[in-house]
Each structure stands twice: as C-alpha cells, then as structure tokens.
Amino acid sequence: DAKTTQPPSMDCAEGRAANLPCNHSTISGNEYVYWYRQIHSQGPQYIIHGLKNNETNEMASLIITEDRKSSTLILPHATLRDTAVYYCIVRGTNTGNQFYFGTGTSLTVIP
C-alpha cells in the first residue's frame, strides 16, 4: 500500500518554481523517496530519488526534511511540458521491493 500523501492538484505559473510536497511520516530507515511523473496516456517517467540528503539533477531538486517524514520536489522553472501527475513513492532498496503508487498531485502549468 502507498505510504505517501500528496495534495490532489496544484497550479504553477510558467517560468516559476513548482514546489510539490509529499508526506511520508511512516517511512522506515532503509526506504528511499522516489518521484515519478506521468503525462497523459504514457508510462511514468523517473525524476529523482533520495535517502536523506537533498538531491539535484537536470530535471529537479529533492528536499527531504531532517526527520525524513516529508519531502518536496522542486521544478525550478516550470514549463507547459511539465504539466503531469507527479507521484511520490517510498520504497526499500532491494530490486524485488514493490513500488506502490498513491494518488499523486496533478500539476497544471499555466501560461
């Protein structure tokens, strides 16, 4: 079962930073936080993941609170193509560990 809660929807102005929160208060010590997004009728796309340190890649930044009970995905300069459903997932490190998707946040980037 999904262990995360996210707001159902958010809007963001084009060019602005989009900050997507995720609550994972029951996360355990060996579980990572993963973020994916899904554009309509496509398979989900990997964005970023982290354990406890903040992470940054070419797509986004991931800020994880010190107690690891919540995190925020930051898209620094949102574009119209970032309109998608964003999913936050917590998962253990074994390759056989399942990914359970919650309801996600539907982000709409407004021109």
Next chain:
Amino acid sequence: GAVVSQHPSRVICKSGTSVKIECRSLDFQATTMFWYRQFPKQSLMLMATSNEGSKATYEQGVEKDKFLINHASLTLSTLTVTSAHPEDSSFYICSATLPGPLGSGELFFGEGSRLTVL
C-alpha cells in the same frame, strides 16, 4: 536511462478472447518486472511482481488465473489477459528495476498498452 518496451501499444479484442502483452528490457537484464493496471483518472495499481524463472507474485484481489504472467527470460515478461471482458479494458503498464548498487533501484516503465474489450 534503461529502456523498457511494451507491445502492442493498443489492442482491441472481442469479449471472451485472450490477449497477450509483451514487456521487454532492451538494454539490461531484469530479474524482476512489475505489472500495473490503470483505469481512467486513477493511479497505477500494482497487479503482480514477475520473477524470472519462477511464479509471479500477485497482489491481493488480482486473479492469477485471469492474468497469466510468464517471465521466461531475463529480458521478457508477458501478461496474458484470459477470456477478456469489457471490465478488463484498461491501461496496462510494465516496469523493471535496473540492477545496481545499493539504493539505485529506480523503476523504468514501458510505454503502456491500452486494452479495449468490446
């Protein structure tokens, strides 16, 4: 990143027929693949975990005799929807993890297969 490919991307079939969907890892070997189903405006629901060379592990409420999963090689898993009915119409998505050092484990997804049962 790693590439996972599904085929067919769309399939329409008559009620009562069986449909096979293939999932391939194109540039890596996947000992474990996952099958998801997604209904319109809903999230992805994990159906089963497919393990190479052994039986799949099904999530609670998923009928193993209805959704047959075969993972005969390290690069191919198949999902067969047997005796399909209109309520089986859905978007089916496969995925695989890239074997790697501890903590890498991101999941790579196929493009999805949209099944419509008439």
